[in-house]
Amino acid sequence: MxxxxxxxxxxxxxxxxxxxxxxxxxxxxxxxxxxxxxxxxxxxxxxxxxxxxxxxxxxxxxxxxxxxxxxxxxxxxxxxxxxxxxRRSVIDEAEKVLNDLLDRHGLTGHLSVWGEQGPVIVRTHHGGVPLVTSLGLGRVLPITRSATGLVFMAFLPEVATAPIARREANAATDKTLLGRKVEDTRNRGVGFVDGTVIPGLAALSVPVFDFDGSLACALTATALDGAFGKDGADSAIAHELLAAANSIKG
Missing domain, CATH: 1.10.10.10 (Winged helix-like DNA-binding domain superfamily/Winged helix DNA-binding domain)
Known part of the structure; x- marks a missing residue:
């Protein structure tokens, strides 16, 4: 039998x-x-x-x-x-992965999804001493000046991001430099800014993809300026954050 x-x-x-x-x-x-x-x-x-x-x-x-x-x-x-x-939410798994990393390193961070006006923070976590910032739930982040925004610009279709990028642009916007940052984010898989959204605050962000290859959300870790080094996108934390995001199977 x-x-x-x-x-x-x-x-x-x-x-x-x-x-x-x-x-x-x-x-x-x-x-x-x-x-x-x-x-x-x-x-x-x-x-x-x-x-x-x-x-x-x-x-x-x-x-x-x-x-x-x-x-x-x-x-x-x-x-x-x-x-x-x-029945399996990639967002829930991504939140757990992010929170585990933030707890290990005593960092603050957030998870963002794409909304009508740009990246929206939908989950936040304090893994150590909370940073006093305005990066709370529901905050819409600039796509041209934030690490999270660079991730969405790099991995979403341009038709989705271009109108918002145009609205954010002003006379001081260096479009060539922005293009290089987006391309660098796409190549490395990591967005990095140092003090461009909130003075004194640095951020690393990585993409999480759904089962069909589409961008599901972005995971972002924040710290004081200089905490991730001069080239934050190549820091140990950046590599660990990227590996954590890649471990999520949508």
Missing amino acids: DEQENGDDRRGIQSIDFVGKVLRALAAAPGPLNLKTLSIDTGVPAAKLHRYLTSLIRIGLASQHEKDGKYDLGPLAIRLGLAAMA
Whole structure:
């Protein structure tokens, strides 16, 4: 029988383990697979594989194309995937990752999302002695002068950021320098400013991407001027913050 009952229930049920192998193979494939290819990918004889596929199709976890007989994920598999994504908030995970880092280093920081007027702070955290700033919940940050704004300019489509950038620009705005900062942020994956939003305050910011590759939010750490060094984007904290953001799977 399939259930492994030799005194250790943790060993599970072989048939379900096998179903998982089949579904993983279908999910990893770039498109529908014929029986022979699926047999090779799973290492299971085609005759046995066909019996399992028949049951998977019956319950909706797999499907078979009428035209060429190839197998693919079924409607229930798609529904399960969508339900899992709907119940998993990338923002909640990003907040936890940011707070852990801020606590370790005794820093203050925030998490921002894109709003109609630009980046909006939606979560804040004090990992040490709170800095006296105006960077509270609901604060809309400038995209041309903040580390957070540089991240959104670097990783959002220009059509979204350009109108706000134009509104912020004035006679003193060095557009060439701004362009270099945005490009540097895009290349390094880290935005950095020193005292341009709030005098005496430096900030590092990194992007967090959702499952579809779109920018979900930005994680920002703040400290007193000079705390991140002259090239803050290459500081140890910056590298750690970027690695933390990259660990989040949307």
